[in-house]
Amino acid sequence: MDFSLSMDQEILRKSVRDFAEKEIKPVARELDEREEFSYETMSKMAEIGLFGMFVAEEYGGQGMDYLSYIIATEEMARVDGSHAATVAAGNSLGIGPLYYFGSEEQKRKHLPRLCSGEALWGFGLTEPNAGSDASNSRTNAVLDGDSWVINGSKIFITNASTRISAGATVLCRTGTREDGRPELSCILVEQGTPGYETREMHGKLMWRASNTSELYFDDCRVPEENRLGPRGHGFYQMMQTLDGGRLSIGAMGLGGAQGCFEMALKYSKERVQFGKPIANFQVNSFKLADMALEIECARLLLYKACWLRDNNQPFSKVAAMAKLYCSEVMYRAANHAVQLHGGYGLMKEYDIERFYRDQKLLEIGEGTSEVQRIVIARLIGAL
Numbered sequence: 001m002d003f004s005l006s007m008d009q010e011i012l013r014k015s016v017r018d019f020a021e022k023e024i025k026p027v028a029r030e031l032d033e034r035e036e037f038s039y040e041t042m043s044k045m046a047e048i049g050l051f052g053m054f055v056a057e058e059y060g061g062q063g064m065d066y067l068s069y070i071i072a073t074e075e076m077a078r079v080d081g082s083h084a085a086t087v088a089a090g091n092s093l094g095i096g097p098l099y100y101f102g103s104e105e106q107k108r109k110h111l112p113r114l115c116s117g118e119a120l121w122g123f124g125l126t127e128p129n130a131g132s133d134a135s136n137s138r139t140n141a142v143l144d145g146d147s148w149v150i151n152g153s154k155i156f157i158t159n160a161s162t163r164i165s166a167g168a169t170v171l172c173r174t175g176t177r178e179d180g181r182p183e184l185s186c187i188l189v190e191q192g193t194p195g196y197e198t199r200e201m202h203g204k205l206m207w208r209a210s211n212t213s214e215l216y217f218d219d220c221r222v223p224e225e226n227r228l229g230p231r232g233h234g235f236y237q238m239m240q241t242l243d244g245g246r247l248s249i250g251a252m253g254l255g256g257a258q259g260c261f262e263m264a265l266k267y268s269k270e271r272v273q274f275g276k277p278i279a280n281f282q283v284n285s286f287k288l289a290d291m292a293l294e295i296e297c298a299r300l301l302l303y304k305a306c307w308l309r310d311n312n313q314p315f316s317k318v319a320a321m322a323k324l325y326c327s328e329v330m331y332r333a334a335n336h337a338v339q340l341h342g343g344y345g346l347m348k349e350y351d352i353e354r355f356y357r358d359q360k361l362l363e364i365g366e367g368t369s370e371v372q373r374i375v376i377a378r379l380i381g382a383l
């Protein structure tokens with residue numbers, strides 16, 4: 001068993017780490033405070049190739065393996081959740097469905113701009129009344145001549161209402177299946193289509209410098225050929241996309257936990273109380289030891305899930321495990337890290353305060369921890 005990364009993966013890790021330290025860290029706190037999606041950092045992330053990482057070069061991608069993409073996401077999350085979210089959602093959820101399920105024409109039309117980072121694309125699954133119960137989608141699409149007419153709305157959609165958002169993949173009810181359940185299909189809706197409106201959501205606890213949107217469809221008419229893949233395959237496409245997306249949420253948990261650990265270790269060695277650095281108290285050194293242990297386990301599990309995916313083996317179960325475990329590891333790491341910072345950990349001038357808030361999304365987005373346990377329980381035959 002070889003646990004070493006390839007030379008290319010090591011170089012990628014170092015270059016993304018250097019980039020995040022130099023370009024993201026100095027502005028992350030202020031952007032979070034202002035709740036601002038930065039076009040400047042977006043274009044810098046695009047410039048170093050953080051979009052389209054696992055997409056073949058012929059569509060404008062970098063042609064890397066999935067593990068490389070996950071390492072890059074982990075390194076971004078080590079410094080800031082919002083920027084890591086833009087990258088993770090941009091790749092896994094924006095680019096993913098088009099790349100996996102798009103026709104040749106759809107791929108040629110959309111992927112080059114998304115892979116260069118000139119444009120972003122949304123993943124329109126969640127609705128106000130269809131969160132965990134995702135197949136209960138109400139957004140409706142009716143075929144009228146050679147167009148789909150869409151009515152409904154989506155909520156909590158990352159990257160869908162920036163100035164560079166080019167559209168979204170939207171899960172719609174397109175009929176009723178023979179077994180009486182709704183027929184669900186994915187339809188591509190481009191920005192600027194009459195009847196399609198996006199609205200940026202504000203007032204978030206976390207990821208405040210990432211873009212989150214509501215989507216509205218009011219008799220929105222798109223050509224029939226905007227359907228993604230076969231009719232009725234929408235829910236499978238969304239679920240398959242989420243299998244890969246959950247690895248990137250895992251990467252955000254892992255990278256975020258690593259960031260918390262490093263801040264906590266540094267602070268504990270510098271902060272003197274009762275005449276010695278607080279790291280020298282066993283109660284604190286044990287917290288740091290536990291963090292290091294859990295981060296190591298999280299990394300092994302997440303990288304194994306990527307290895308399965310890169311080697312074309314079933315990975316849904318291990319992806320759900322990695323998403324669940326990594327997000328819970330970050331939850332514990334952020335909690336320990338704030339505790340070690342004491343009163344300063346509660347103040348906005350310390351980055352740990354932001355990590356503590358950003359962490360919470362990971363236990364909710366792309367399937368709550370409870371949904372991950374359902375997926376795992378089903379896949380081990382317990383449910």
Ligand code: COS
Binds near residue numbers: 093133135240
């Ligand atoms: N890949 C492909 N197909 C899948 C799949 C996967 N990983 N998981 C399920 N499916 C298929 C099933 O085979 C089933 O097919 P049939 O309709 O032909 O029988 C169909 O999808 C429905 O699956 P299931 O019956 O398991 O669906 P449920 O309604 O019971 O829902 C959960 C299952 C809860 C696991 C699912 O709705 C889910 O993941 N919810 C969370 C959604 C989410 O993560 N939202 C966050 C979005 S933020 S981007």
